[in-house]
Amino acid sequence: MHQTSEEKEEINLLSKSATEFCRKEIADHYATWEKQGNIPRDLWNKLGNQGFLLPEVPEEYGGLGTTFLYSTTIIETFSRLGYNSIAANLSVHDTIIAQYLLNYGTEKQKKHYLPKMATGELIGAIAMTEPAAGSDLQGIKTIAKYDRKQAAYQLNGSKTFITNGQHCDFVVVVAKTNLDVKPSRGITLFIVDVPVAGFERGTNLDKIGLHSCDTSELYFEDVLVTEAAILGEKDQGFKILMSELPRERLIVANNAVASMEGIIEQTVQYVKERELFGTTLASFQNTQFVLAEVATKARVQRSFANECTNLLIKGELDTVTASMAKLSCTEVQGEVMDHCLQLFGGYGYMTEYPIARAYADARVQRIYGGSSEVMKLIIGKNLLL
Amino acid sequence: MHQTSEEKEEINLLSKSATEFCRKEIADHYATWEKQGNIPRDLWNKLGNQGFLLPEVPEEYGGLGTTFLYSTTIIETFSRLGYNSIAANLSVHDTIIAQYLLNYGTEKQKKHYLPKMATGELIGAIAMTEPAAGSDLQGIKTIAKYDRKQAAYQLNGSKTFITNGQHCDFVVVVAKTNLDVKPSRGITLFIVDVPVAGFERGTNLDKIGLHSCDTSELYFEDVLVTEAAILGEKDQGFKILMSELPRERLIVANNAVASMEGIIEQTVQYVKERELFGTTLASFQNTQFVLAEVATKARVQRSFANECTNLLIKGELDTVTASMAKLSCTEVQGEVMDHCLQLFGGYGYMTEYPIARAYADARVQRIYGGSSEVMKLIIGKNLLL
Amino acid sequence: MHQTSEEKEEINLLSKSATEFCRKEIADHYATWEKQGNIPRDLWNKLGNQGFLLPEVPEEYGGLGTTFLYSTTIIETFSRLGYNSIAANLSVHDTIIAQYLLNYGTEKQKKHYLPKMATGELIGAIAMTEPAAGSDLQGIKTIAKYDRKQAAYQLNGSKTFITNGQHCDFVVVVAKTNLDVKPSRGITLFIVDVPVAGFERGTNLDKIGLHSCDTSELYFEDVLVTEAAILGEKDQGFKILMSELPRERLIVANNAVASMEGIIEQTVQYVKERELFGTTLASFQNTQFVLAEVATKARVQRSFANECTNLLIKGELDTVTASMAKLSCTEVQGEVMDHCLQLFGGYGYMTEYPIARAYADARVQRIYGGSSEVMKLIIGKNLLL
Amino acid sequence: MHQTSEEKEEINLLSKSATEFCRKEIADHYATWEKQGNIPRDLWNKLGNQGFLLPEVPEEYGGLGTTFLYSTTIIETFSRLGYNSIAANLSVHDTIIAQYLLNYGTEKQKKHYLPKMATGELIGAIAMTEPAAGSDLQGIKTIAKYDRKQAAYQLNGSKTFITNGQHCDFVVVVAKTNLDVKPSRGITLFIVDVPVAGFERGTNLDKIGLHSCDTSELYFEDVLVTEAAILGEKDQGFKILMSELPRERLIVANNAVASMEGIIEQTVQYVKERELFGTTLASFQNTQFVLAEVATKARVQRSFANECTNLLIKGELDTVTASMAKLSCTEVQGEVMDHCLQLFGGYGYMTEYPIARAYADARVQRIYGGSSEVMKLIIGKNLLL
Numbered sequence A, B, C, D: 001m002h003q004t005s006e007e008k009e010e011i012n013l014l015s016k017s018a019t020e021f022c023r024k025e026i027a028d029h030y031a032t033w034e035k036q037g038n039i040p041r042d043l044w045n046k047l048g049n050q051g052f053l054l055p056e057v058p059e060e061y062g063g064l065g066t067t068f069l070y071s072t073t074i075i076e077t078f079s080r081l082g083y084n085s086i087a088a089n090l091s092v093h094d095t096i097i098a099q100y101l102l103n104y105g106t107e108k109q110k111k112h113y114l115p116k117m118a119t120g121e122l123i124g125a126i127a128m129t130e131p132a133a134g135s136d137l138q139g140i141k142t143i144a145k146y147d148r149k150q151a152a153y154q155l156n157g158s159k160t161f162i163t164n165g166q167h168c169d170f171v172v173v174v175a176k177t178n179l180d181v182k183p184s185r186g187i188t189l190f191i192v193d194v195p196v197a198g199f200e201r202g203t204n205l206d207k208i209g210l211h212s213c214d215t216s217e218l219y220f221e222d223v224l225v226t227e228a229a230i231l232g233e234k235d236q237g238f239k240i241l242m243s244e245l246p247r248e249r250l251i252v253a254n255n256a257v258a259s260m261e262g263i264i265e266q267t268v269q270y271v272k273e274r275e276l277f278g279t280t281l282a283s284f285q286n287t288q289f290v291l292a293e294v295a296t297k298a299r300v301q302r303s304f305a306n307e308c309t310n311l312l313i314k315g316e317l318d319t320v321t322a323s324m325a326k327l328s329c330t331e332v333q334g335e336v337m338d339h340c341l342q343l344f345g346g347y348g349y350m351t352e353y354p355i356a357r358a359y360a361d362a363r364v365q366r367i368y369g370g371s372s373e374v375m376k377l378i379i380g381k382n383l384l385l
């Protein structure tokens, strides 16, 4: 990161205040939330109160007008401290949806949604994936058909794996509006305020990890949405989604790095304290070598993540480089978690130990936000053009 | 496996009847049991009714007098079908504890425990690990001190991570009985019938996986045990534990292989059915190559596991070779599960999908029953003698 | 291996006599041969004298009428002792070409070639690969066109990477004889005695390893071959090649395992002797763990290689299983060599150290005889049928 | 790299002129040099003429007074183009020895050696390693004993694996001068002009790769060296060696990255051109995925190498971070070379193909300049302090 020393100081303070927030508001409750599969609704408001939501959005829309460095610092703090569910919730709300609105919303939409998203009054979700279409986004079946009589679109389809699916107050729904063209030119984004007639939430899905990050199926049956609910231009949804990919992938990458850093620190602590065979776990060469390897891997990924963060801030992060960041940081995250867990022995398998959660949480990072295979498709195609 | 064709036929039938049992008695309930963190008590009795418990024990003690091939076939069936929690429960009860009793118990102990273990009337647990001593078994602090007046040992200490900890009717407790000698010569095994005064079960521990395999802390405070409760000779417990290691490690290895085989089959099925980008997931070369790799790995491990099983049956499986089996099969299991999960995309992360469970369940295999590092210590020492 | 104890004894003796041969005839010269890029012509005769060539061929054709266990034992001995170039030379001559002749040759061909191949009087080569066609064998451009006037085929084309290319006295050339059908039905094998008009050997190619295993381009310009030179039926060459694949792949796999076993033994020796930091290299836990891992991997591969050898002898080794053996054993060989070399430090990089050669030799095993990718294609296709 | 645009331009030009030099002076001869195991003596002078030697040294000592960015750019160009032997030769002469002299030499030493090193008139070598002491530098046995009568030190010992061992005109010899203290306080560096009485060069060692980078044993028998030949202070040699480690390790890391980048480019080219199965090698998904993975790995390592280069230039690169760079970049180099070679099929194993050389050259990078294990020791110790 090439920051002035004031910037560094500011970021440092931000990170400290986020850490402090976690200690006060999250630490004692997280295990409970993980068990119940959700964070409490009012945590969003508390996050808003602290200015932790939408810092990048200009002040006129309720934000702080900061750079991406602020949002990523806040979200990375949650990851570093092991609150990956919250980091995931925020990533969607903050770095993804808020940016769609900011960059493609009408003035009216921005004025309505952004300030309330910043306070936590409104929680957003983005619904692309369907039971039969994930990586192949263009294969979605959700359709919005314009109905003259009702002067509205009729939305039909079902979405799945939607983060914030239980809590969300509005959903950005990706739907087909023109079946006669290539999907990439016939897809539109709709902002659907929920609950609304014809909308239903499925159950909160049970996952390997990210237990308190709610993930749900969402059903739309003849839901009516007016033209005013279109985000960006009609039929241009695919382009919009593509344009924000670098940022979405970078935030996943950054979270991966922060999570590794946090866990490595804890593992170092643990091996120093754990006694066995008349010595400490830290004294075994295997422990030292494994930790040296994972610390090196994390450090190298940090370097690249920082370079990409700088590029993003300068507006120069392209999709291929961002895909490399996501691919690399999340794959390494998987390896690092696995090694660290092993050092904890049986404790590493017990959910009450943060490493157990971090391990389980990490597994999805190679899947959502574009799977590792999709990243390779993008990178490979670019190389072999 | 070098069996006669009748043997093969018999094993085949056994495997089919175990599969049938799973379909009838387990399939519809497993998700519920996983949620509640335990299998129902009466499943043990049903297993007993089917002759699935202790088949190796001679008929006079309630078993069927079969070889290890029977027990492993039954337990592997549970693993193959994704009921790893049950496989883990059984492994402890059946292949570990029953063998201690059979090989080291007094006639009276055998007559009392084995038949009831075979019917499922009594469930056993083995308690070695303590909060401060896992790999370093000799570092345990649980003590059994002989008290002349009460003509009994007073047992004090706490154990952790004990499989069947919630359900067990008796616990084989590893305790120090002589502090003046090297621990390996001052450790004794006690069969403690529970509940009993001074004994308490901790809560059922929350784990990354193996959710319906109960794992608990057990507390012993001045629990009285008479000499008749000693399993094997006094102060000879360590030797007994060591003598059964090959079998304990092989059963973990065999389960690892069966679990891989089951999951690979399901993944092959899934990729053929999953449609995306106008084709099937099976049609991508990456899918084909990944599956070719994992299938090859599983096949190779199977070869070694079978060789070891044969050796065990012939009484020729040494600790080093068994340690290689555990190390190799469980490490490969970890890799295979990870690759297969990835092919399921987001579904792979949802607990309702067997791959998600198999992945989470697999992680502990490299830890319990002697961690991978402990296996390497044993193998390395042997190489470098 | 499920052998009677006499068989075991016999194989043991064979292995000892091959070892003895190496000590006497090879050990002192191998470095020189490696430098000059070839073994001396008369080594072949010495090998023949010992009965080390074509043991499997029936006595009537000059062999010993043994099973595959004999050939593989001999060739594995060379690999185990680090003479991989010789193992490679023999594998082609012995396990590949002799089998083609035995299984598909006319009585006349068998009577002519096999006895001389067994004594080392004639050395064979098999020429499939061309500069523009390796994995894609059906894409070869070498053509044999029947010329009525000369009552012979005119052979044109160039082959490359041909083992025994400098020494060979005859070459089994794979050529197209019918361009109007699918290549798999228009390919014929010709036995070409060389030198002959129109035939030329390219230079002995410089390789990363296998330095004394000669590898060459071979050029055929209007070389005349009569019908009597056809091996098997006309246009049936592809089928013949396919039918011998399991054996060809298994011998590569077996060599891989033997090479690992030999090198691990040497590495164990080395680390015990190498002193540093006031102790031995063997005393470091990293050394112990690395050796434990590689020894385990080699042991597991051995198990599978043995199972496949048994299957082959029983006539039950299918192409898919053999492909798994080649894929798995050679991939693991690569890993094992890399780890062992590292333990030798700078010495590991010096050609005079056997580990350096074994490392360099190992790299080609994943490429020739069907590359790892081709193995995955075969295995994957079979899985996903 | 955070350079001004002029700097970038300059570095770009430098890289181009180094590339041009390679095309003119090296490309046509390199294969011959590799065969003969050495580069011609006058290549050093040509390099000097171009200003490619010692650019960092101030102008008063014959250099250009540039930053490290210049030397690394030049050396990386050789690596990128596949001339790793030359890169290795230069790394020692330029980035290691010149810096010792510059930072610790007397004015007289600097005036004498540096200008001639810059023109290529004098070639330097650094002799630390001995047959019985590599990683354990403090275990060296070479001794320099002061002899009053001759008013000189008598140097005795033998060194091995010394780069530039055949060509060198002077050797910086690491020797013990005080056996009564901890080695780290009793080691001295001597500049020994060779040939000199009692000095002998061993043969040029045969290696897996880096064929034209001469590596030799050097023998010192009663070689006389005066006090004026001491580099730095007496008994302070260890400290001096340590102080330059970050730079030495970074140059290895940077070369690793450049080599990967060069090879990936060539592999991309190759797979696009190689035709098989009626298509190109580039069209297979495995090819695309493998290349995506290696390109990502190289890109990430580049990021970290650049960060470290910046730190070095700012004087802020510590030993631990530099060790991470060496560990990480060379380990990844190994993986990348292996994958790229595989894509070349049989050609990848032929020395005439640059990938074959790059693969063989890469193997030593994890060994010299501090092995990967030594890097882990350093990093691990630092973590677990």
Ligand SMILES: Cc1cc2nc3c(=O)[nH]c(=O)nc-3n(C[C@H](O)[C@H](O)[C@H](O)COP(=O)(O)OP(=O)(O)OC[C@H]3O[C@@H](n4cnc5c(N)ncnc54)[C@H](O)[C@@H]3O)c2cc1C
Binding pocket: A092, A126, A127, A128, A129, A131, A132, A133, A134, A135, A136, A160, A161, A162, A163, A164, A207, A210, A215, A364, A367, A368, A369, A370, A371, A372, A373, A374, A377, B274, B276, B277, B281, B284, B286, B287, B342, B343, B344, B345, B346, B347, B349
């Ligand atoms: C916890 C969680 C939260 C999520 N949150 C959201 C959300 O908020 N909003 C939303 O819209 N979605 C969300 N998703 C969905 C996620 O984006 C998808 O799961 C992901 O894109 C993969 O799609 P899929 O699950 O349909 O897998 P599939 O697309 O079916 O992929 C299956 C496998 O095939 C591979 N594959 C795909 N294409 C190719 C190819 N061409 N070649 C080779 N291999 C290929 C994939 O990498 C994967 O390994 C979430 C998912 C999870 C698990």
Ligand SMILES: Cc1cc2nc3c(=O)[nH]c(=O)nc-3n(C[C@H](O)[C@H](O)[C@H](O)COP(=O)(O)OP(=O)(O)OC[C@H]3O[C@@H](n4cnc5c(N)ncnc54)[C@H](O)[C@@H]3O)c2cc1C
Binding pocket: A274, A276, A277, A281, A284, A286, A287, A342, A343, A344, A345, A346, A347, A349, B092, B126, B127, B128, B129, B131, B132, B133, B134, B135, B136, B160, B161, B162, B163, B164, B207, B210, B215, B364, B367, B368, B369, B370, B371, B372, B373, B374, B377
């Ligand atoms: C689900 C589950 C079920 C279990 N069931 C039972 C049961 O029924 N009965 C029972 O008694 N126990 C049981 N255990 C306990 C299990 O056997 C221990 O967890 C295991 O032996 C490891 O011990 P530990 O957890 O204390 O880890 P530690 O011993 O503290 O090990 C920590 C780490 O150090 C490594 N290590 C250990 N020694 C060395 C060394 N010398 N050099 C280098 N590294 C080393 C370990 O491999 C591990 O990575 C169970 C555990 C789990 C998780």
Ligand SMILES: Cc1cc2nc3c(=O)[nH]c(=O)nc-3n(C[C@H](O)[C@H](O)[C@H](O)COP(=O)(O)OP(=O)(O)OC[C@H]3O[C@@H](n4cnc5c(N)ncnc54)[C@H](O)[C@@H]3O)c2cc1C
Binding pocket: C092, C126, C127, C128, C129, C131, C132, C133, C134, C135, C136, C160, C161, C162, C163, C164, C207, C210, C215, C364, C367, C368, C369, C370, C371, C372, C373, C374, C377, D274, D276, D277, D281, D284, D286, D287, D342, D343, D344, D345, D346, D347, D349
């Ligand atoms: C030392 C040595 C000895 C040899 N001896 C002989 C011999 O005696 N006789 C003989 O005939 N040949 C011999 N060969 C040739 C050897 O069999 C070929 O090199 C091998 O079959 C690979 O062919 P290729 O080199 O043309 O690579 P290619 O076929 O061009 O393959 C290039 C790369 O593409 C991969 N690939 C191929 N097809 C696919 C696909 N469909 N999808 C994805 N990836 C794919 C390959 O695995 C490889 O990584 C020898 C080779 C060597 C190096």
Ligand SMILES: Cc1cc2nc3c(=O)[nH]c(=O)nc-3n(C[C@H](O)[C@H](O)[C@H](O)COP(=O)(O)OP(=O)(O)OC[C@H]3O[C@@H](n4cnc5c(N)ncnc54)[C@H](O)[C@@H]3O)c2cc1C
Binding pocket: C274, C276, C277, C281, C284, C286, C287, C342, C343, C344, C345, C346, C347, C349, D092, D126, D127, D128, D129, D131, D132, D133, D134, D135, D136, D160, D161, D162, D163, D164, D207, D210, D215, D364, D367, D368, D369, D370, D371, D372, D373, D374, D377
């Ligand atoms: C091509 C080449 C060029 C070279 N150039 C020079 C040169 O110009 N000048 C010079 O002085 N030297 C040079 N070297 C020597 C090089 O620096 C040494 O080879 C290297 O430091 C390793 O030392 P070693 O070979 O003695 O291996 P050893 O020190 O014997 O190491 C053997 C193995 O043990 C491992 N090991 C070491 N210590 C530990 C530990 N505490 N715990 C666990 N594992 C450990 C090592 O990593 C290695 O894997 C060169 C070497 C090569 C191959």
